[in-house]
Amino acid sequence: MDYVLDRTSVTREEREQRADLVERASKLVPLLAANARRTEDDRRVVDENIAAIEEAGLFSIMQPRRFGGLQVDFRTKLEVTRELAKGCGSTAWATSLMNICAWFTGLWNEKAQRDVWANPAHRVAGVLAPTGSAEVVDGGYRVSGKWGWASGCLHSQWAQVGIPVTAEDGTVRDQGLVLIPMSELTIEDTWFVTGMKGTGSNTLVANDVFVPAHRYISFLGMIAGQVDNPFPDEALYRGAFVPSAVITLVGPQLGLARAALDLVLEKAPKRCIAHTFYDKQSDAPTFQLAVAKAASLVDSAHLHAYRAAADIDEAAQHGVFPDYAARARVRMDAARAISLAREAIRELVSAHGASSFADASPMQRIWRDSEVASRHAVGNPEISAEVYGRALLGFTSGVSPLV
Structure with a gap:
């Protein structure tokens, strides 16, 4: 069933692209359903699902076009994720969270984005809660901590994690997110749950990882509508x-x-x-x-x-x-x-x-x-x-x- 509610300025080309992407997702439903039991048993989305979603281009829907992404609107993201969930809730959840983390990355400055998408196929997982610690050092931050629950971390090459930024007297002066390659983090196997078993939403661990300053963004600033994306024509990344x-x-x-x-x-x-x-x-x-x-x-x-x-x-x-x-x-x-x-x-x-x-x-x-x-x-x-x-x-x- 088609629901009418949509932004008034959506173009014919955008509607056609949305229909195409939803159809791509729909075609994957039998595969995801067939693998749903194994995804649960393995406690991670099976590699066959990840490869099929990647081949269909559905990991790139929130990625900037500058890096080969599709840069679609949130209505389209909703419909694509809904279709995937008809086959497997865990697969849809992990895909949705990796896609929103790609959108978060699109809010960063261009240099940080280029770090992440030096390979346009890179995926990003994330945890917004500031459960780590950060020390301001020359050129950036030294970051340590643990962050759960990081949906999609088993299939991502980068992670965004929340940190508090403190003044010399110990008071918190900002709360932000930092981008860290997954190769500099470890994953604790902590996702033992009753439902969404296959999302692999485990715990990320950092031990004194250096993060350059350009890979930091103010979380409080983003909440207030202040982002670092320098491209005013990229409407997607102006979303609240x-x-x-x-x-x-x-x-x-x-x-x-x-x-x-x-x-x-x-x-x-x-x-x-x-x-x-x-x-x-x-x-x-x-x-x-x-x-x-x-x-x-x-x-x-x-x-x-x-x-x-x-x-x-x-x-x-x-x-x-x-x-x-x-x-x-x-x-x-x-x-x-x-x-x-x-x-x-x-x-x-x-x-x-x-x-x-x-x-x-x-x-x-x-x-x-x-x-x-x-x-x-x-x-x-x-x-x-x-x-x-x-x-x-x-x-x-x-x-x-x-x-």
């Missing part, structure tokens, strides 16, 4: 930082919900309702009502997500940094989309029946993936509602810096 980061979490949820709905609809004419006279689920009014409710929830999730993407893309296209209330609404829309998708999956699991939880059923993996991924802290629906409610009442602080 927090809304763009938050909307990244939504695509996999949309795809998981759609996959659950498709599976239940496909199986309904072939399954009975135990201990009733219904030989086919599809004949039962209670089942019909359940799938109608679930489908409406999936539709509503898409509409919230696409409105958020349209807000981000339209503001970026016109070089406008959205005000606090607009950014708060995007965060609310994203959280609402995640919650609606999760609710749809729960409804579908119940409608499908207890066999949803059989090891052989994709439903149990979809359910687990959704339950885990939907609880990412930035997508917290209660905090997002508090941020939005306060914004509606004129407050512009007091809950979270991530707005």
Whole structure:
């Protein structure tokens, strides 16, 4: 189904490119689905999936055209990620996070970007939380610390990690991100979870790594709309930082919900309702009502997500940094989309029946993936509602810096 909400200035060429990229992603769904069990068992996205996504050009969608990337808008990123998640939630999540880290890299200065994309095929993982330490030294920083959970780190050549920058008296004067080659980091195998098992979201470790000054960017500055990208014609990298980061979490949820709905609809004419006279689920009014409710929830999730993407893309296209209330609404829309998708999956699991939880059923993996991924802290629906409610009442602080 096509949802109308989009930025008003999207061109015919951009729509055609979006359709092409979504089709490329859709063609990969059977492969990703066939490898989903192995991705879980291996606790990493299987190499065959990574190679197929790379061949389809879907790791380059947020990369600047200057380095051979496609530089698409956030609506397109949402749709591509959604398609991939129909096959495998872990693969879609890792791909989505590596793509947003490519977008983050596009906010840096040109020299830092050239370091990363000296090889245009390089991928980037990242953790925004400032859980490391940094010492200011001649020419840059000495960085140490641990950062979890770094989705996509097993398939990336670079990493972005958060650091506090302190003054001589020990007070924090800034919070930033630094770019470090993966070859200078180690990975601790820490990702043991119930859902999204295959994302490989392990812990990055740095031990006294030198980072040149040009590979630092102020995280607080980015939140406020201050970036180092020197190319004013690259509208994509004028997008508001927090809304763009938050909307990244939504695509996999949309795809998981759609996959659950498709599976239940496909199986309904072939399954009975135990201990009733219904030989086919599809004949039962209670089942019909359940799938109608679930489908409406999936539709509503898409509409919230696409409105958020349209807000981000339209503001970026016109070089406008959205005000606090607009950014708060995007965060609310994203959280609402995640919650609606999760609710749809729960409804579908119940409608499908207890066999949803059989090891052989994709439903149990979809359910687990959704339950885990939907609880990412930035997508917290209660905090997002508090941020939005306060914004509606004129407050512009007091809950979270991530707005």
